[in-house]
Amino acid sequence: MVKKVLLPLLFSSLLCAEGLMDRARSLMDENSYNSHKKLIALLFEDEEAFRKGSRFDMVKVATTLEENGLLNLTLPAARQIELTFEYGGENPLFFMKLMGDTLRNMGLSFVLTKKAVLDKNGFVWTVMFESKMVPDPVLVAKRLEKNRVEITELERLDAARWRYRIDMSNARIDAKMMEAGSVEKIVRPVRPVWIDVSRIKRLIVRELPGSHWYADVVVYDKMLHILSMKQNDTRTRYLSLKLPPDAVYVKISDRFTLENLRSGLKLTAKGER
Secondary structure, eight states, X not given: OOEEOOOOOSOOTHHHHSOHHHHHHTTSOHHHHHHTHHHHHHHTSOGGGGEETTEEOHHHHHHXXXXXXXXXXXXXXXXXXXXXXXXXXXXXXXXXXXXXXXXXXXXXXXXXXXXXXXXXXXXXXXXXXXXXXXXXXHHHHHHHHTTTOEEEEEEEEETTEEEEEEEOTTOXXXXXXXXXXXXXXXXXXXXXXXXXXXXXXXXXXXXXXXXOOOEEEEEEOTTOOEEEEEEOSSOOSEEEEEOOTTOOEEEEEESSOGGGGSSOEEEEEEEEO
């Protein structure tokens, strides 16, 4: 349950005052930093090459450390890992959807929410799981880039706790784009299917022979506000959705179990928008 309390989301202003060497050091364990101080000074000699506007590009810093074998993400033994994601926007559901999908795509399917805090500045979500390996922040960044999501700040709190600041101003869900006249088939889905309907006016969904579909279809706008939904407790052989002008995504599932879609569904897009 999201609890509304006052909690500042911004990273300490001290981060802005730190030099590049200090920021690189903040991602490393102390022994590794002290052992390779000269190499690190050489790698980060050109501070301007690591700037992105007024801030340091911490993903680029992490990438440089990783490429030179200086980013240690392995723990001596399995322990509780904590990742904190901070988001300054207005739609935590959209944020959690994208972050949750990213973690699942990295093989982290069984994370638990330790904290979910919403206040006037935005949203903070902390997840935890047991592992000997901290998720690679460079890989996290690459996964998020596919959805046009940017990591604007990265901080290692300790060996097992990392914090990310996320910019979702250009974010999009990884959904199959449908154009007017296009036809797609959904066969044996293991999760609900997301379709991008931003370019069409109507979506027709037909049950294919061998399936036994109980419709569970939700239409969303670009920020995942629900515009309409259709949930049937009886078998659905055909469904025609007239899409609102601000519809961007449609999520298609089954009311009871996705095993009902063993032969799949046929999607037909109509009307150019």
